[in-house]
Amino acid sequence: MDYSTVIALDAMGGDNAPGEIVKGAVDAVNERNDIRIQLYGDKDSVEAELQKYTYHAEQIAVIHTTEEISCDESPAAAIKKKKDSSLVRALRAVKDGECDAVISAGSSGAVLVGGQVIVGKCKGVKRAPLAPVMPTEKGISLLIDCGANVDARPEHLVQFAQMGSIYMEHVMGIPNPKVAIVNIGAEEAKGNALVKETYPLLKECKGINFVGSIEARDIPKGDVDVIVTEAFVGNVILKLEEGLAKTMMTIVKRGMMSSLMGKIGGLLAKPSLKRTLKTFDASEHGGAPLLGLKGLVVKIHGSSTAKETRNAIMQCVSFKEARINERIMEYLAPAQDAGQIAE
Amino acid sequence: MDYSTVIALDAMGGDNAPGEIVKGAVDAVNERNDIRIQLYGDKDSVEAELQKYTYHAEQIAVIHTTEEISCDESPAAAIKKKKDSSLVRALRAVKDGECDAVISAGSSGAVLVGGQVIVGKCKGVKRAPLAPVMPTEKGISLLIDCGANVDARPEHLVQFAQMGSIYMEHVMGIPNPKVAIVNIGAEEAKGNALVKETYPLLKECKGINFVGSIEARDIPKGDVDVIVTEAFVGNVILKLEEGLAKTMMTIVKRGMMSSLMGKIGGLLAKPSLKRTLKTFDASEHGGAPLLGLKGLVVKIHGSSTAKETRNAIMQCVSFKEARINERIMEYLAPAQDAGQIAE
Numbered sequence: 240m241d242y243s244t245v246i247a248l249d250a251m252g253g254d255n256a257p258g259e260i261v262k263g264a265v266d267a268v269n270e271r272n273d274i275r276i277q278l279y280g281d282k283d284s285v286e287a288e289l290q291k292y293t294y295h296a297e298q299i300a301v302i303h304t305t306e307e308i309s310c311d312e313s314p315a316a317a318i319k320k321k322k323d324s325s326l327v328r329a330l331r332a333v334k335d336g337e338c339d340a341v342i343s344a345g346s347s348g349a350v351l352v353g354g355q356v357i358v359g360k361c362k363g364v365k366r367a368p369l370a371p372v373m374p375t376e377k378g379i380s381l382l383i384d385c386g387a388n389v390d391a392r393p394e395h396l397v398q399f400a401q402m403g404s405i406y407m408e409h410v411m412g413i414p415n416p417k418v419a420i421v422n423i424g425a426e427e428a429k430g431n432a433l434v435k436e437t438y439p440l441l442k443e444c445k446g447i448n449f450v451g452s453i454e455a456r457d458i459p460k461g462d463v464d465v466i467v468t469e470a471f472v473g474n475v476i477l478k479l480e481e482g483l484a485k486t487m488m489t490i491v492k493r494g495m496m497s498s499l500m501g502k503i504g505g506l507l508a509k510p511s512l513k514r515t516l517k518t519f520d521a522s523e524h525g526g527a528p529l530l531g532l533k534g535l536v537v538k539i540h541g542s543s544t545a546k547e548t549r550n551a552i553m554q555c556v557s558f559k560e561a562r563i564n565e566r567i568m569e570y571l572a573p574a575q576d577a578g579q580i581a582e
Numbered sequence: 583m584d585y586s587t588v589i590a591l592d593a594m595g596g597d598n599a600p601g602e603i604v605k606g607a608v609d610a611v612n613e614r615n616d617i618r619i620q621l622y623g624d625k626d627s628v629e630a631e632l633q634k635y636t637y638h639a640e641q642i643a644v645i646h647t648t649e650e651i652s653c654d655e656s657p658a659a660a661i662k663k664k665k666d667s668s669l670v671r672a673l674r675a676v677k678d679g680e681c682d683a684v685i686s687a688g689s690s691g692a693v694l695v696g697g698q699v700i701v702g703k704c705k706g707v708k709r710a711p712l713a714p715v716m717p718t719e720k721g722i723s724l725l726i727d728c729g730a731n732v733d734a735r736p737e738h739l740v741q742f743a744q745m746g747s748i749y750m751e752h753v754m755g756i757p758n759p760k761v762a763i764v765n766i767g768a769e770e771a772k773g774n775a776l777v778k779e780t781y782p783l784l785k786e787c788k789g790i791n792f793v794g795s796i797e798a799r800d801i802p803k804g805d806v807d808v809i810v811t812e813a814f815v816g817n818v819i820l821k822l823e824e825g826l827a828k829t830m831m832t833i834v835k836r837g838m839m840s841s842l843m844g845k846i847g848g849l850l851a852k853p854s855l856k857r858t859l860k861t862f863d864a865s866e867h868g869g870a871p872l873l874g875l876k877g878l879v880v881k882i883h884g885s886s887t888a889k890e891t892r893n894a895i896m897q898c899v900s901f902k903e904a905r906i907n908e909r910i911m912e913y914l915a916p917a918q919d920a921g922q923i924a925e
Contacts, residue, residue: 376829389766389774423732423817431732431814455818456825471774474766475798475815479822482799486719487830494851494858501854507847508838515837 242275244559246552247329247338250280251307252345253541257281260344261288263548268298270549274556277338279304279325304328307345310541314348314387318356326350330357333534340535340555342526344543351387354529354536361564363571364531366395368470369538370403371477371527372411375461379524381407381416382466385473386529393437396420396467397444402530402567403465404447409561410554415448416464421472422452433469441467446570488516525554531567535559585618587902589895590672590681593623594650595688596884600624603687604631606891611641613892617899620681622647622668647671650688653884657691657730661699669693673700676877683878683898685869687886694730697872697879704907706914707874709738711813712881713746714820714870715754718804722867724750724759725809728816729872736780739763739810740787745873745910746808747790752904753897758791759807764815765795776812784810789913831859868897874910878902 248264250257257280264276275298278285282303289299306324308317321327326345330353332338341358343350355367368384383403384391391399400418407416420437422430427438429452441449453463458476468476495505526539526547535558539551591607593600600623607619618641621628625646632642649667651660664670669688673696675681684701686693694712703710711727726746727734734742743761750759763784765773770781772795784792796806801819811819838848869882869890878901882894 376832387766421818423730423814423821434814454821456821458822459825459829471766471777472815472818475764475818476822478766478797478799479801479819480826482802483823483826484830486802487827489719490858491834491855494855497858498854501851504847504850504852508844508851509847511839511841511844512834512837515833515840 243273244340244556245275245277245338246555247277247279247332247341248548248552249325249329249341249343249345250278250285250301251304251325252343253539253543254344255542255544256344257285257288259544260548261285262292262545263543263552264299265289265292265294266545266549267552268294270553271556272298274298274552275300276552277302277329277332279329279332281305302328302332308349310346310348312346312349314346314352315356317346317349318353326353327357330354330536333536334358338534339559340537342537342539342548342551342555344539344541344548347538348387350536350538351529354532358532358534358536361531361533361568361571363568364402365398366391367529367531368395368399368402369527369529370399370406372524373458373466373477373480374524375459377461379411380458380461380464380466381411382468382473382477383530384468384470385477385527386470389469389471391433391469393433393440396433396437396469397440398531398571400441400444400447400449400465400467401570403467405563405566405570406528406530407464409563409566410557413464417450417462418447418465418467419450419453419463421455421458421466421468421476423454425452425454427451437467524550526551528554528558530563531571533564535564586616587683587899588618588620588681589898590620590622590675590684591891591895592668592672592684592686592688593621593628593644594647594668595686596882596886597687598885598887599687600628600631602887603891604628605635605888606886606895607642608632608635608637609888609892610895611637614896614899615641617641617895618643619895620645620672620675622672622675624648645671645675651692653689653691655689655692657689657695658699660689660692661696669696670700673697673879676879677701681877682902683880685880685882685891685894685898687882687884687891690881690884691730693879693881694872697875701875701877701879704874704876704911704914706911707745708741709734710872710874711738711742711745712870712872713742713749715867716801716809716820716823717867718802720804722754723801723804723807723809724754725811725816725820726873727811727813728820728870729813732812732814734776734812736776736783739776739780739812740783741874741914743784743787743790743792743808743810744913746810748906748909748913749871749873750807752906752909753900754807756807760793760805761790761808761810762793762796762806764798764801764809764811764819766797768795768797770794780810867893869894871897871901873906874914876907878907
């Protein structure tokens with residue numbers, strides 16, 4: 240059979256590997272009979288997990304690998320040395336055209352370095368940004384870049400805006416996505432040197448719907464679809480959201496537990512509260528894609544379970560079906576000097 | 583009588599001026615009979631408010647001013663042109679040695695520019711950072727710099743660490759405060775060019791308790807007392823915290839309102855929840871000082887009420903009593919080449 244999407248899954252990466260990763264793969268193939276998954280990892284452990292489930296055998300293959308990359312080692316060194324690691328083998332399968340996408344819950348650094356070194360950038364792409372989706376009051380926004388390449392230049396940010404727009408429109412289904420640049424005030428004259436240089440370029444850039452600056456306080460509201468920023472700031476935003484959401488929940492819980500009435504109230508409110516908080520859960524929306532590579536590389540959280548793994552697989556299917564890479568290449572390669580996206 | 587601290591209060595700045603600002607002044611002088619407050623603003627409006635309260639008349643003076651600076655005008659131009667604005671007159675009183683400190687809930691930009699242009703920097707201070715206190719799970723942390731001077735150099739960040747340490751130790755009473763630099767990973771080798779250059783300087787800097795990098799996700803935990811960062815990133819952190827806290831509360835409320843059980847539970851839990859959330863309220867800890875100036879300049883939130891105004895006044899009293907400026911000058915001026923704080 241001809242499969243619409245073939246996915247290389249790093250079965251050894253993350254806190255819950257291989258159990259949850261394997262389960263996520265099974266869930267995905269049981270939902271879509273037109274996809275195929277290659278699980279990279281220790282054959283015995285992976286097959287022991289697979290035996291627990293029912294699925295069409297031809298939709299999942301196990302590729303035995305002998306090494307693993309941990310979060311403690313230097314990403315660059317690990318990618319270079321551990322040629323038979325589950326991650327490197329999975330990335331190589333995309334590079335060689337055997338698979339369309341790779342998903343890993345392993346070391347972020349190794350995924351970022353490996354994606355760029357092994358899979359490689361599309362023609363015309365200057366930098367490959369990591370672009371996680373963030374939950375907001377109204378839905379989701381794409382935060383681009385949160386990767387490891389800091390100290391970006393204005394022309395990088397313009398490409399981030401372009402790639403982010405393509406992703407949000409064609410994978411997430413948001414027509415004419417609104418793009419804003421993270422700034423410390425709403426006026427064009429505000430900002431650091433990078434933002435001041437980038438702002439007029441974004442304003443002139445055709446094919447994107449640039450709406451101006453966004454202050455950090457307005458990010459959680461969700462009025463904007465693509466939030467462009469340099470990786471250091473993006474990383475701070477992403478991690479602060481994660482940390483603050485945890486702290487707020489701790490404080491809410493502490494408040495409720497501080498009195499008997501609070502305890503009873505908390506107990507009653509818990510189910511509806513839990514349901515609502517779920518809408519604010521980033522993992523519902525798949526992993527963070529590393530955009531602009533010759534193939535899709537998706538990083539999922541280290542604590543990912545079967546649900547997140549399954550969601551990331553579906554995200555890769557949409558990505559492939561929407562021909563995102565072809566669109567990025569079509570738009571960026573011929574028109575990179577004009578910084579223009581043709582329609 | 584000789585007053586321990588004389589404070590210049592911008593009675594016209596902020597959303598609740600002059601009513602709440604005047605009330606805050608009255609509350610403060612009724613608590614401390616050794617302080618004096620000069621209210622700068624429209625005499626008639628300010629006196630109409632004052633008439634509502636009982637206080638020792640000699641502790642509050644009204645200085646009539648005819649202009650106001652709004653948040654919409656260019657801060658630099660407004661400071662230059664509006665010589666008889668409540669803010670400029672208040673700042674000038676500190677410059678002239680008539681008052682020890684100025685507090686304003688008005689335009690942040692104007693306070694930042696005016697503080698530096700009119701009051702002026704202490705000898706040895708290269709940049710005056712805005713350093714708000716942030717509530718955390720464990721208490722408070724000082725975030726330095728959140729001001730308007732972006733694109734800082736490493737030597738600026740080292741001074742921020744030194745001034746922030748002095749402030750947290752002597753105003754907030756935290757012995758040997760822990761200092762960390764905002765980074766995108768815990769290792770010394772991580773970060774952008776600015777952080778990589780600053781890290782070794784902070785490590786070598788005597789007189790501060792530098793504990794290394796802090797990732798944004800750990801900021802709300804409150805394990806560190808002084809959080810050093812460049813103003814653009816600091817501004818993003820401060821405003822994202824503000825925005826996200828609001829969004830989280832909206833989501834918690836929405837969750838509770840989504841079912842009858844949730845509504846009843848929410849009603850029961852509300853009082854204890856409210857009490858706990860109060861501990862997470864930044865305004866409890868006074869305003870944001872602009873450090874390193876010849877006199878104290880404190881910016882309070884535009885939505886400040888009497889409570890925040892009163893808290894900021896008390897903060898100025900502690901600042902004066904702890905001789906923060908003398909300490910900063912003693913420490914930074916003679917030893918600025920060595921980047922050293924003597925004990």
